[in-house]
Amino acid sequence: MKRTYRTLRVPIQALSFFFLLYLILQTAFPLETRIPVDLYLRLDPFIGLISLITQKELILRMLPAFGVLLLVIVLGNFFCGWFCPMGAAIDFFDRVLFREKKRTKNLDDQALRRGRYGVFAFALTAGLLGWQLMFLLDPISLVTRTLVIAVYPPVIYISNQLIPLIQKFLPQNPVILSTTPLPVFKVNLLIFLFFVVILSLGVIRRRFWCRYLCPLGTLFSLTSRLRLFRRSVSQDCIHCLKCVKDCPVGAIPQEEPETYRQQDCITCLRCTDCAPAAVSFGLKTPHWQAAQGPSLSRRYVVGSITFGLFSALAVKTNPLQTGSGRKNNRLIRPPGALPEEKFVAVCTGCGECLKVCPNNALQATFLEAGLAGFYTPRLVPRIGYCEEFCNFCGRVCPTEAILPLPVDEKRKIQMGVAHIDKTRCIAFEKDKVCLVCNEQCSYHAIIGDEKDDKKRPIIKEELCTGCGICENKCPVEGDSAIIVYTTGVQKKVTPENPPEAERS
Amino acid sequence: MGDSSNLKLTRRGFIKGAAVTLAAANALSSYSWFRPSQAFGATEPDLVIAEKGNPTQLLNAAMASIGGMGRFVKKGQRVVIKANIAWARTPEQACTNNPELLSRLIKMCYDAGAKRVAVWDHTCDNYQFCFSRSGLKKVTQDAGADIFSGHGRNVYKTVEIPKGKALKSAEVNKDILDADVLINFPIPKQHFATELTLGLKNMMGTVWDMELLHKIDLHQCIADINTLRKPDLVVVDAIRILTTNGPKGPGKTEDPNQVMVSTDVVAVDAYGTALFKNPKTGNPYKPAEIRFIKNAYDLKLGEINLSKVRVKKVQGA
Numbered sequence: 071m072k073r074t075y076r077t078l079r080v081p082i083q084a085l086s087f088f089f090l091l092y093l094i095l096q097t098a099f100p101l102e103t104r105i106p107v108d109l110y111l112r113l114d115p116f117i118g119l120i121s122l123i124t125q126k127e128l129i130l131r132m133l134p135a136f137g138v139l140l141l142v143i144v145l146g147n148f149f150c151g152w153f154c155p156m157g158a159a160i161d162f163f164d165r166v167l168f169r170e171k172k173r174t175k176n177l178d179d180q181a182l183r184r185g186r187y188g189v190f191a192f193a194l195t196a197g198l199l200g201w202q203l204m205f206l207l208d209p210i211s212l213v214t215r216t217l218v219i220a221v222y223p224p225v226i227y228i229s230n231q232l233i234p235l236i237q238k239f240l241p242q243n244p245v246i247l248s249t250t251p252l253p254v255f256k257v258n259l260l261i262f263l264f265f266v267v268i269l270s271l272g273v274i275r276r277r278f279w280c281r282y283l284c285p286l287g288t289l290f291s292l293t294s295r296l297r298l299f300r301r302s303v304s305q306d307c308i309h310c311l312k313c314v315k316d317c318p319v320g321a322i323p324q325e326e327p328e329t330y331r332q333q334d335c336i337t338c339l340r341c342t343d344c345a346p347a348a349v350s351f352g353l354k355t356p357h358w359q360a361a362q363g364p365s366l367s368r369r370y371v372v373g374s375i376t377f378g379l380f381s382a383l384a385v386k387t388n389p390l391q392t393g394s395g396r397k398n399n400r401l402i403r404p405p406g407a408l409p410e411e412k413f414v415a416v417c418t419g420c421g422e423c424l425k426v427c428p429n430n431a432l433q434a435t436f437l438e439a440g441l442a443g444f445y446t447p448r449l450v451p452r453i454g455y456c457e458e459f460c461n462f463c464g465r466v467c468p469t470e471a472i473l474p475l476p477v478d479e480k481r482k483i484q485m486g487v488a489h490i491d492k493t494r495c496i497a498f499e500k501d502k503v504c505l506v507c508n509e510q511c512s513y514h515a516i517i518g519d520e521k522d523d524k525k526r527p528i529i530k531e532e533l534c535t536g537c538g539i540c541e542n543k544c545p546v547e548g549d550s551a552i553i554v555y556t557t558g559v560q561k562k563v564t565p566e567n568p569p570e571a572e573r574s
Numbered sequence: 575m576g577d578s579s580n581l582k583l584t585r586r587g588f589i590k591g592a593a594v595t596l597a598a599a600n601a602l603s604s605y606s607w608f609r610p611s612q613a614f615g616a617t618e619p620d621l622v623i624a625e626k627g628n629p630t631q632l633l634n635a636a637m638a639s640i641g642g643m644g645r646f647v648k649k650g651q652r653v654v655i656k657a658n659i660a661w662a663r664t665p666e667q668a669c670t671n672n673p674e675l676l677s678r679l680i681k682m683c684y685d686a687g688a689k690r691v692a693v694w695d696h697t698c699d700n701y702q703f704c705f706s707r708s709g710l711k712k713v714t715q716d717a718g719a720d721i722f723s724g725h726g727r728n729v730y731k732t733v734e735i736p737k738g739k740a741l742k743s744a745e746v747n748k749d750i751l752d753a754d755v756l757i758n759f760p761i762p763k764q765h766f767a768t769e770l771t772l773g774l775k776n777m778m779g780t781v782w783d784m785e786l787l788h789k790i791d792l793h794q795c796i797a798d799i800n801t802l803r804k805p806d807l808v809v810v811d812a813i814r815i816l817t818t819n820g821p822k823g824p825g826k827t828e829d830p831n832q833v834m835v836s837t838d839v840v841a842v843d844a845y846g847t848a849l850f851k852n853p854k855t856g857n858p859y860k861p862a863e864i865r866f867i868k869n870a871y872d873l874k875l876g877e878i879n880l881s882k883v884r885v886k887k888v889q890g891a
Contacts, residue, residue, distance in 0.1 A: 100706065243652050243690055244690045244692060244720050246692075246729060248728065249726035428700045457700050459707060505766055505767035509766060510822065546789075
């Protein structure tokens with residue numbers, strides 16, 4: 071019986087990973103899946119907890135995360151070993167890349183094992199002060215971000231290269247395959263390298279990331295002290311230490327294989343693969359005291375918190391932080407985004423909105439939003455513009471950093487205002503009729519001067535939403551001759567003739 | 575127009591047609607302007623305007639008068655319809671084609687024996703939003719045709735434009751260039767940059783870099799693009815037209831409730847100008863006031879002078 075459970079784990083892990091891939095691919099037009107595409111993020115109690123603290127109100131769509139947390143409290147940490155897509159990826163690469171590697175014996179890793187508690191305390195303190203370092207480390211956000219930013223564009227690139235070749239073998243009519251506009255993200259290399267580093271840590275220990283760094287795993291460790299689903303070892307144990315070697319997270323101490331560190335155990339059931347069949351899992355009375363705690367000294371915890379505190383203050387007083395973000399007038403946030411300071415505190419940088427944006431308009435920031443705003447979305451009109459009838463970014467944001475507005479409300483959000491650079495505009499500088507911006511504008515915010523035979527464009531700022539279609543389509547080479555700047559805070563515009571009401 | 579000249583033309587046309595039929599059997603089918611069907615057209619009107627009735631009745635009446643769809647579409651041919659689906663607007667806003675009319679047009683092509691019908695446009699807004707909001711994706715697929723968007727650069731090929739005055743080469747949609755039958759299916763709209771958008775302007779959606787044309791000389795480029803592939807049939811969807819805030823709208827609309835069909839894109843555009851009022855003069859536009867029509871006429875793409883065109887008006891219902 072136990073045997074079958076154990077063998078189910080790897081298929082379930084693979085399934086879980088591919089389900090995440092499927093959901094990410096579904097994070098696109100027309101966005102009509104029954105299951106929310108940000109399901110995994112909604113199941114992440116770390117994000118749930120932090121956003122609860124920073125938003126100061128419960129986000130309804132994050133409720134499932136607390137269900138997971140409750141399950142972990144009762145049953146023990148099952149998430150990391152069975153469902154975590156990051157864990158699946160790490161397990162896979164550990165197996166593929168480092169199988170031959172003679173693992174270091176179960177050395178005393180006490181100092182390392184408390185590392186993640188330090189990271190957790192540090193990130194939490196920094197986070198409460200507005201430096202969202204922890205979201206960069208959250209495994210679900212991290213794996214989603216990596217797949218969207220670093221993996222998806224190369225996949226599209228390759229498929230675009232293959233399409234003309236495939237087309238040769240297909241009848242031209244009626245099968246016509248179109249290449250897809252290539253999604254581009256400036257920070258892709260950085261995110262890819264970070265992921266590679268995490269995977270290559272497996273060379274030192276299996277699941278190095280999970281054991282020593284992962285903040286979500288730490289949260290689960292802290293909460294699974296009272297687990298009911300527990301490991302027990304019978305008298306038949308012959309001290310072969312197979313389970314000690316097998317345990318992917320090193321939760322079984324060499325000296326006493328009958329015990330285990332319940333907070334580190336990820337319930338993968340590998341230790342039940344035991345020749346004398348001495349190890350079993352079952353529902354037992356909970357036991358607060360663990361075999362070996364993480365040996366956190368008061369000094370260590372206070373040190374981590376102080377470090378977090380000071381780092382957050384350093385970030386807050388850094389000119390990159392004080393100077394950009396609110397003062398960067400090219401930092402256009404997605405429609406319905408919270409006010410800047412709150413936005414960077416709530417956005418997890420998961421990349422869902424970057425993926426769903428039909429025009430690749432949303433880009434992950436690097437330093438544009440200051441040190442606190444890494445990988446947060448911003449609208450870059452020269453790459454893509456905000457589609458008039460699209461509200462997808464708000465609909466996929468797991469923490470509601472971008473509010474899920476109905477299309478009609480979203481259309482009235484002013485993200486910024488367009489400005490014409492008269493020294494570069496064709497109509498002003500070359501004295502030609504161009505009017506691409508007027509033709510493209512969805513909101514009648516750019517009109518051509520009727521009195522002027524060159525019909526030079528004039529911007530009606532009160533109608534401009536800053537969607538950036540004019541900047542995007544401007545035929546001037548290089549930088550556009552019409553540029554969108556933010557106005558600081560997003561506000562509502564009232565279109566003169568709302569299209570839907572036009573004919574009624 | 576005298577009867578004798580008509581007769582003479584018919585005879586000559588018939589002989590020419592017969593000769594070309596033989597030649598066409600050997601030659602590539604893509605040289606559509608040599609197709610024999612042209613020869614039978616001599617007694618048919620050049621431009622038919624259908625009024626009164628629903629879109630289906632209008633198109634039926636108009637096509638019946640110009641010689642039926644069988645005159646243009648032969649059995650087993652691939653038909654490409656260049657529609658106007660450039661914007662993510664609803665059908666009522668008259669920025670995109672009338673869905674019922676498109677549906678009827680596709681069915682007529684199939685009834686005439688078309689192997690496969692494709693509807694193309696290179697949209698300005700995101701194609702998925704254009705296709706779904708305009709309702710044209712649904713009607714096209716329901717009618718059994720394919721709907722394609724020109725968002726992928728691989729569907730274009732770079733071609734020389736030997737007759738072009740401003741534009742010497744461009745990346746143009748391969749499928750549209752190579753189709754057996756090309757139907758240009760515009761919707762007339764007011765257009766701020768070119769005054770109006772009609773059949774000639776609709777062909778701009780066959781080009782990859784549309785913004786570039788604005789930069790060079792929009793009116794001349796529109797005419798130049800039209801020298802590449804003359805449509806076999808132009809069906810103008812003037813059931814509801816956009817008279818302000820064009821081409822994207824939304825703006826004021828009018829309901830002329832007309833469908834015009836023609837083999838001559840310049841003639842049908844010249845006729846279509848009268849649907850709109852010139853804000854400067856207050857009178858309906860004259861064909862020569864729209865520069866791209868004048869430029870197309872100068873390139874000998876068709877007849878701008880409506881008195882030299884056989885115009886026929888029919889009733890749909």
